[in-house]
Amino acid sequence: MIKVEGLYYSYSNDDNFAVKDVSFEVAEGEIFGFLGPSGAGKSTTQGILTGLLQLQKGNASVAGYDIKNISRKMFNKIGMSFEQSNVYSKMTAKENLSFYSKLFDVETRDPIELINLVGLGGKENIKTGEFSKGMKHRLTFARSMINNPSMWFLDEPTTGLDPAIAADIKDIIKEHNNKGVTVFLTTHNMFIADELCDRVAFIVDGVIKLIDSPKILKLQYGKKLVEVEYVQDGNVKKETFSTIMQKDKDLLNQIIADKEILTMHTKEATLEEIFIKVTGRGLV
Amino acid sequence: MLKRIWTIFIRDLTVNMREFMTLYMIIIPLVLAVGINFLSPSINDTSVNLALIENENPEQAAYFDDFANVELFSDEQKVEDRVMSRDSVAGILPKDNGYYIMTQGNEPESVLEYAKLLNVLYEADVQLEDARSEIIEFGRTVPPLKKMLVNMLLLLISMLAGMLIAMNILEEKVDQTVSAINVTPTSRSAFILGKSLTGMAVALFSSIACLLITGFYNVNLGQAALVVFSSTILSLLIGFIQGLNSDDVMEAAGSVKLMFLPMAGSIAGYEFVTGNWQIFFYWSPFYWAYKANDMILSKSGTWPQLILFIGIILAICGAVYALLAPRIARKLQ
Numbered sequence A: 001m002i003k004v005e006g007l008y009y010s011y012s013n014d015d016n017f018a019v020k021d022v023s024f025e026v027a028e029g030e031i032f033g034f035l036g037p038s039g040a041g042k043s044t045t046q047g048i049l050t051g052l053l054q055l056q057k058g059n060a061s062v063a064g065y066d067i068k069n070i071s072r073k074m075f076n077k078i079g080m081s082f083e084q085s086n087v088y089s090k091m092t093a094k095e096n097l098s099f100y101s102k103l104f105d106v107e108t109r110d111p112i113e114l115i116n117l118v119g120l121g122g123k124e125n126i127k128t129g130e131f132s133k134g135m136k137h138r139l140t141f142a143r144s145m146i147n148n149p150s151m152w153f154l155d156e157p158t159t160g161l162d163p164a165i166a167a168d169i170k171d172i173i174k175e176h177n178n179k180g181v182t183v184f185l186t187t188h189n190m191f192i193a194d195e196l197c198d199r200v201a202f203i204v205d206g207v208i209k210l211i212d213s214p215k216i217l218k219l220q221y222g223k224k225l226v227e228v229e230y231v232q233d234g235n236v237k238k239e240t241f242s243t244i245m246q247k248d249k250d251l252l253n254q255i256i257a258d259k260e261i262l263t264m265h266t267k268e269a270t271l272e273e274i275f276i277k278v279t280g281r282g283l284v
Numbered sequence B: 001m002l003k004r005i006w007t008i009f010i011r012d013l014t015v016n017m018r019e020f021m022t023l024y025m026i027i028i029p030l031v032l033a034v035g036i037n038f039l040s041p042s043i044n045d046t047s048v049n050l051a052l053i054e055n056e057n058p059e060q061a062a063y064f065d066d067f068a069n070v071e072l073f074s075d076e077q078k079v080e081d082r083v084m085s086r087d088s089v090a091g092i093l094p095k096d097n098g099y100y101i102m103t104q105g106n107e108p109e110s111v112l113e114y115a116k117l118l119n120v121l122y123e124a125d126v127q128l129e130d131a132r133s134e135i136i137e138f139g140r141t142v143p144p145l146k147k148m149l150v151n152m153l154l155l156l157i158s159m160l161a162g163m164l165i166a167m168n169i170l171e172e173k174v175d176q177t178v179s180a181i182n183v184t185p186t187s188r189s190a191f192i193l194g195k196s197l198t199g200m201a202v203a204l205f206s207s208i209a210c211l212l213i214t215g216f217y218n219v220n221l222g223q224a225a226l227v228v229f230s231s232t233i234l235s236l237l238i239g240f241i242q243g244l245n246s247d248d249v250m251e252a253a254g255s256v257k258l259m260f261l262p263m264a265g266s267i268a269g270y271e272f273v274t275g276n277w278q279i280f281f282y283w284s285p286f287y288w289a290y291k292a293n294d295m296i297l298s299k300s301g302t303w304p305q306l307i308l309f310i311g312i313i314l315a316i317c318g319a320v321y322a323l324l325a326p327r328i329a330r331k332l333q
């Protein structure tokens, strides 16, 4: 459904790349997670794939369309939920969706149905200028489904939402995926990524560090993490070490030899911890 | 394509009719048109009135009646009373072997000229068949002030249309909705045409409405619409670029207002600068629009002339477009 090869992008049109040599494929029906810290190049990649940013270098195709010269028809098949909500503040929720639906050539969904689906039922006739940030974000998300897309781009669909609503959004994504929709999901939320994604890519500083399924990653790292509490200079420190990475094993040996150990136990790695271990970077 | 242009147009119009500022821009020309009617008598009241002595020269009275409103009075004193009344009436009275024209002194010059002309024509025995076109030409049944005000109003309308576009572009910019439209099958040209249609439709509607309100329903409305159309193109271009460059409503409205200067300059140039110096205003599309409107409002224009003027306006707009289009396209990314 998506095929990307050697993608580069620079906002300043020089060697200062926001995205460097990015390559990956997303199969039809898959949920593909794009994970990385802020500024890693996630939205940039998504921008190129949706034609919002001009393809500068590399090859990309989406839903069978070449991104080098995009046919406007491609957008009948694509849905895009923006990181920053962007709806007309002078129009009501319902007007926003009705207007948008008329821009497509394909059958579109009922605005009210979508508004109810994202928990905005009863608010359809309020101007979105009066909406809270989270409400606007949900409307932006709802709008991305209006043309029944088979390829669905979601840029941080759950950011800024309370956990209950975020869980609802997660369920909606899952449901659509069950019906065959391919999803490209950018998120900071590792729990959602873990639960939803068939495969994830870790991206840092514009470079993909790893692509694999959360399941395999966990098998690999499995219970191979050791959490150690020890005393250093009179303070209690807590650290997690991998038992398969040589660097961690050496460090662990040193600590056991030199420090006073308080507690020590193995634990299941979370996706976030795996990310940190693999990229050496936090997710924030 | 057409469906999407229409969708964008209807959305803009709906939002514009709802917001005070944009609604004001749509309504204000109509209010001004009503104002012009108060300021300046309506066209139909201004056909020239002549006061004559009854039975003094019935043949002359009948001749004048073909070209003016003739009122007959029993004697010279009655004619004088009539001439002294508030509205513009010229008396034509016998003296020696000819006639003289009696006025109050505050009649528009055109009334006086017209009365003189008619008198001369009568004496020269010019018949209606021989002279129709000239008489209408000199007739200037429209007060010049009114024609000028309506003409200015027409230019103002095209400027307001540009402002409206600037507002609508700014709305998309502030709400960041262009990127949402960019991920639909809507092409950039459909978007731009949809937006332009809003300004164009409002300009055409307001112009025709203003012409009707001010009593110019006898002019060639098709010609008037053509001039409005071509002069509005420039305003729309400027509206687009200013909308894209501005960050808030006041800034956008303010920058479009800058057009006011060349516009006022062109009008002043046309009205007050003598023939040879008019060449200094040839660069201004407003000059040509004003000139074309003037022709249409005085019903003196021919199609070839009009097409020439419109051609010049469009050529200037084309040059401006060539200059601005790349910037507009870039900003819409």
Ligand SMILES: Nc1ncnc2c1ncn2[C@@H]1O[C@H](COP(=O)(O)OP(=O)(O)OP(=O)(O)O)[C@@H](O)[C@H]1O
Pocket (backbone or CB within 6 Å): A011, A012, A018, A036, A037, A038, A039, A040, A041, A042, A043, A044, A045, A083
């Ligand atoms: N419009 C822009 N102009 C210039 N540089 C930009 C622009 N947008 C992003 N960048 C730069 O490109 C890099 C990648 O940004 P991008 O928005 O793709 O990150 P991201 O992974 O989506 O981050 P986040 O998680 O914060 O959304 C960053 O270094 C950022 O500063």
Ligand SMILES: [Mg+2]
Pocket (backbone or CB within 6 Å): A042, A043, A044, A083, A155
């Ligand atoms: Mg982002």
